[in-house]
Amino acid sequence: MRCTHCGEPCSDRSIGNETEIFCCTGCKSVYDILQQSGMCEYYAFDGASGVSQRGPARDRSVYDVLDDAATAARFVDYTSGPITRVRLTLPGMHCASCVWLLEQLHRFDQGIRSSRVDLMRKTVEVEFVNTRTGLKSIAIILSSLGYEPLLTSEGTEHDRDVERREATRKIYLRLGIAGFAAGNVMMISIARYVAGEDGMDYTLVSLFSVLSIALSIPVYFFSASPWLTSAVASLRRRVVNLDVPVALGITTLFVRSIIDIVSGGGEGFLDSFAGLVFFLLIGRLFQQKAFDAVSFDRTVRSFFPLSVRREHKGSESVVPIDTIRTGDLMIVRNGEVIPADSVLMSATGYVDYSFVTGESVPVECTSGTMIYAGGKVVGTAVRLTATRPVSQSYLASLWERTASRTPRSSYMKLSDRFGLWFTAGTMVVAFVGAAFWLPNVAVAVNVFTAVLIIACPCALTLAAPITLGTAMGVLGRFGMYIKNIGVLLELKNANTVVFDKTGTLTSTYHDVVYDGTPLTQEEQEAVEAVASHSAHPVSQSIARKMQPSSTADVMVEDVGRGVRGRSNGHEIVIGSTAYLSEILGDSAIANGVGTAVAIDGVLMGRFVMRSHVRKDVPGMVKALRASSLRARLVTGDTDRDEIMLQDVFAKDEMQFRASPSEKVAAVENMRNNGATVLMVGDGLNDVSAMAAADVSIAVTDETSTLAPASDLVMPAARLADLPGLLRYTHELTWVISTALWFTMAYNVVGVSLALAGILTPVITAIMMPVSSLLVVGMSVVGARLFARRFA
Amino acid sequence: MSVMPLLVICSILVAGGFLLAFLFATKRGQYDDLGTPAVRMLFDDVHKKTEIK
Numbered sequence: 060m061r062c063t064h065c066g067e068p069c070s071d072r073s074i075g076n077e078t079e080i081f082c083c084t085g086c087k088s089v090y091d092i093l094q095q096s097g098m099c100e101y102y103a104f105d106g107a108s109g110v111s112q113r114g115p116a117r118d119r120s121v122y123d124v125l126d127d128a129a130t131a132a133r134f135v136d137y138t139s140g141p142i143t144r145v146r147l148t149l150p151g152m153h154c155a156s157c158v159w160l161l162e163q164l165h166r167f168d169q170g171i172r173s174s175r176v177d178l179m180r181k182t183v184e185v186e187f188v189n190t191r192t193g194l195k196s197i198a199i200i201l202s203s204l205g206y207e208p209l210l211t212s213e214g215t216e217h218d219r220d221v222e223r224r225e226a227t228r229k230i231y232l233r234l235g236i237a238g239f240a241a242g243n244v245m246m247i248s249i250a251r252y253v254a255g256e257d258g259m260d261y262t263l264v265s266l267f268s269v270l271s272i273a274l275s276i277p278v279y280f281f282s283a284s285p286w287l288t289s290a291v292a293s294l295r296r297r298v299v300n301l302d303v304p305v306a307l308g309i310t311t312l313f314v315r316s317i318i319d320i321v322s323g324g325g326e327g328f329l330d331s332f333a334g335l336v337f338f339l340l341i342g343r344l345f346q347q348k349a350f351d352a353v354s355f356d357r358t359v360r361s362f363f364p365l366s367v368r369r370e371h372k373g374s375e376s377v378v379p380i381d382t383i384r385t386g387d388l389m390i391v392r393n394g395e396v397i398p399a400d401s402v403l404m405s406a407t408g409y410v411d412y413s414f415v416t417g418e419s420v421p422v423e424c425t426s427g428t429m430i431y432a433g434g435k436v437v438g439t440a441v442r443l444t445a446t447r448p449v450s451q452s453y454l455a456s457l458w459e460r461t462a463s464r465t466p467r468s469s470y471m472k473l474s475d476r477f478g479l480w481f482t483a484g485t486m487v488v489a490f491v492g493a494a495f496w497l498p499n500v501a502v503a504v505n506v507f508t509a510v511l512i513i514a515c516p517c518a519l520t521l522a523a524p525i526t527l528g529t530a531m532g533v534l535g536r537f538g539m540y541i542k543n544i545g546v547l548l549e550l551k552n553a554n555t556v557v558f559d560k561t562g563t564l565t566s567t568y569h570d571v572v573y574d575g576t577p578l579t580q581e582e583q584e585a586v587e588a589v590a591s592h593s594a595h596p597v598s599q600s601i602a603r604k605m606q607p608s609s610t611a612d613v614m615v616e617d618v619g620r621g622v623r624g625r626s627n628g629h630e631i632v633i634g635s636t637a638y639l640s641e642i643l644g645d646s647a648i649a650n651g652v653g654t655a656v657a658i659d660g661v662l663m664g665r666f667v668m669r670s671h672v673r674k675d676v677p678g679m680v681k682a683l684r685a686s687s688l689r690a691r692l693v694t695g696d697t698d699r700d701e702i703m704l705q706d707v708f709a710k711d712e713m714q715f716r717a718s719p720s721e722k723v724a725a726v727e728n729m730r731n732n733g734a735t736v737l738m739v740g741d742g743l744n745d746v747s748a749m750a751a752a753d754v755s756i757a758v759t760d761e762t763s764t765l766a767p768a769s770d771l772v773m774p775a776a777r778l779a780d781l782p783g784l785l786r787y788t789h790e791l792t793w794v795i796s797t798a799l800w801f802t803m804a805y806n807v808v809g810v811s812l813a814l815a816g817i818l819t820p821v822i823t824a825i826m827m828p829v830s831s832l833l834v835v836g837m838s839v840v841g842a843r844l845f846a847r848r849f850a
Numbered sequence: 851m852s853v854m855p856l857l858v859i860c861s862i863l864v865a866g867g868f869l870l871a872f873l874f875a876t877k878r879g880q881y882d883d884l885g886t887p888a889v890r891m892l893f894d895d896v897h898k899k900t901e902i903k
């Protein structure tokens with residue numbers, strides 16, 4: 060039985076009718092809306108493809124904050140008179156049906172003129188008449204269709220999106236012009252090469268010269284400008300990066316060709332020049348595309364909600380989080396993130412700090428407890444008094460400390476070092492070659508420029524970006540997102556892998572184990588009925604474990620301690636051991652651990668929460684060891700799971716109860732002992748340790764969660780691929796270095812020809828594109844071939 | 851052979867027309883999203899099918 064809307068399995072037919080079944084009322088209401096609007100063809104594209112609406116019902120009042128003009132402005136692309144265009148991120152969007160439905164928004168609201176979806180970026184652009192509808196009503200429509208817009212306080216990463224779009228467009232423009240010029244100049248040049256010295260009449264030669272110069276000028280000044288500006292900028296910083304010899308080669312090619320042509324000394328190398336820039340731009344495009352595919356690099360702001368409920372003089376209103384001042388009373392409900400450090404005012408509350416501390420079991424807090432921003436409220440809503448504004452929270456300061464670290468990239472360093480070495484070498488060869496020919500100045504100048512031209516490290520600049528860019532794209536398809544291409548080289552150097560247990564090695568979904576007198580079916584149903592009435596996370600886990608069924612009556616919940624009720628004719632008590640010993644009047648019970656359950660006044664047994672090791676972890680760690688990497692475990696968790704993990708790690712390889720600063724110390728200690736550390740964590744709670752490590756991977760159950768300071772994000776299900784990923788980075792390096800050696804050999808031949816003074820335009824015109832094409836081919840094929848293991 | 855210069859100039863002008871079209875399309879955002887149009891083109895067909903039912 061599957062839900063008609065979302066396709067998830069349903070436990071019963073209680074919602075819906077004979078033909079349509081729903082897993083929850085949320086799904087049914089979305090279905091009803093679509094049916095009323097005659098839009099059920101939504102299901103025709105990809106079957107039951109709706110977004111599951113299970114989970115707590117959303118409260119529309121969170122969208123009130125969008126009435127605030129300053130807040131709404133964060134989402135606005137442009138406003139012109141009555142027309143406004145906004146862009147919203149909808150994380151739930153995933154298939155063709157979503158695209159279809161979200162582009163029909165005008166059928167739900169007359170004020171909406173059009174909507175356009177970008178499936179890859181999961182955004183929708185909505186154009187509406189601002190006198191007839193507003194951002195808030197649009198957000199409510201989207202939410203009622205099951206696509207809850209992402210309203211984080213960072214807006215929709217709007218500026219960055221625009222910036223990226225502009226960058227990609229610019230590359231396409233440059234590529235178009237370079238490609239156009241390369242093709243046409245080549246056509247002209249081939250005619251000249253074939254005709255030979257005297258095979259063409261003078262008018263035609265002049266026309267060809269004028270045309271090829273005219274076509275090449277925009278290539279030099281527009282298409283090639285990224286290398287020219289980068290080379291100038293790097294020289295100003297007194298660094299010689301790899302762009303310097305490239306710019307040198309391009310400039311020499313261009314200037315010498317123009318001089319040759321104008322002085323009548325030859326046909327010039329403009330075809331090679333335009334072709335070279337074209338290939339360089341293809342490398343740039345690869346890099347940009349790979350960069351575009353990743354957008355997980357968010358700031359701490361994107362983790363917090365846009366708004367919070369504030370109680371002021373007895374009335375409740377939704378306000379932007381930035382307006383929260385010290386002393387304000389906030390109300391935070393189940394599943395919402397606490398935006399500011401505060402003190403708990405409610406009697407009790409449960410806070411899930413897994414993002415901050417890594418402890419995976421929600422913490423029970425009592426009135427007056429200090430609550431840190433970043434915790435997630437579980438169960439009943441809580442009232443909090445803010446002690447600090449949002450921007451000064453512990454979490455924000457932790458973040459800033461990490462963010463201020465300068466990005467380390469051995470890729471850049473490699474490029475810089477190589478650039479200097481390469482430029483120096485080329486210059487020496489060019490000067491020596493020219494000196495050899497010396498009294499003959501004309502030949503000497505020719506040889507000098509020919510060396511600079513042929514030694515232009517075009518193929519070198521192509522090999523790494525294209526190989527790594529292709530690898531990034533391929534890995535992205537398997538859910539592994541890399542921050543930048545340099546990370547792959549960092550990963551290669553790692554020789555010690557440090558794991559944080561919570562969420563990385565163990566599943567975050569808790570398992571409840573029952574220990575005691577076996578319960579009959581009937582008793583299980585009764586326990587489930589009572590437990591499901593309590594919002595306490597442990598009760599909820601117990602309820603999931605039992606048989607779902609009947610209803611309970613006469614409920615008494617002593618919040619934070621236990622719950623009592625009647626169901627199926629049984630008197631059920633579930634609660635802490637202290638609570639049960641009180642009720643049953645047996646002080647012996649209080650000594651036990653876990654959550655006890657009593658039926659009709661008799662203690663039946665205990666429920667113990669247990670997380671379990673992800674099943675592919677032991678094999679994965681073994682594989683790491685096989686590739687002579689060291690594996691360590693440094694976790695903030697208690698050692699209750701030590702037994703579970705002792706098959707995987709030796710005793711001295713594990714460190715429990717480590718605070719964030721102890722984790723950092725452990726990582727730094729390893730680094731001081733010469734290790735290159737790869738930290739594998741689950742996001743925010745390890746942020747400082749991840750930043751301290753040489754390279755870091757965040758493992759998440761959903762890629763939408765935020766992973767600061769991490770260089771790579773991978774889904775938990777892919778953890779078994781970690782050894783493969785590390786081996787892959789070695790293979791990529793092999794591909795790159797093979798390409799480099801190949802171009803080196805090629806260059807030796809070319810430079811020899813140049814030194815002999817016989818590097819003619821025809822030879823250049825053949826050599827340059829062939830070497831570029833070979834390098835591009837080798838890089839793409841190599842990166843893809845070795846990536847087949849991930850499929 | 852005197853027709854050659856004319857032919858060359860014509861061919862470059864025609865090619866230049868295509869280049870301008872490409873630059874215009876890029877500026878208008880035709881290359882911004884290469885994924886969604888592939889999905890969008892499927893819609894009309896399915897639409898008709900459901901209407902026949």
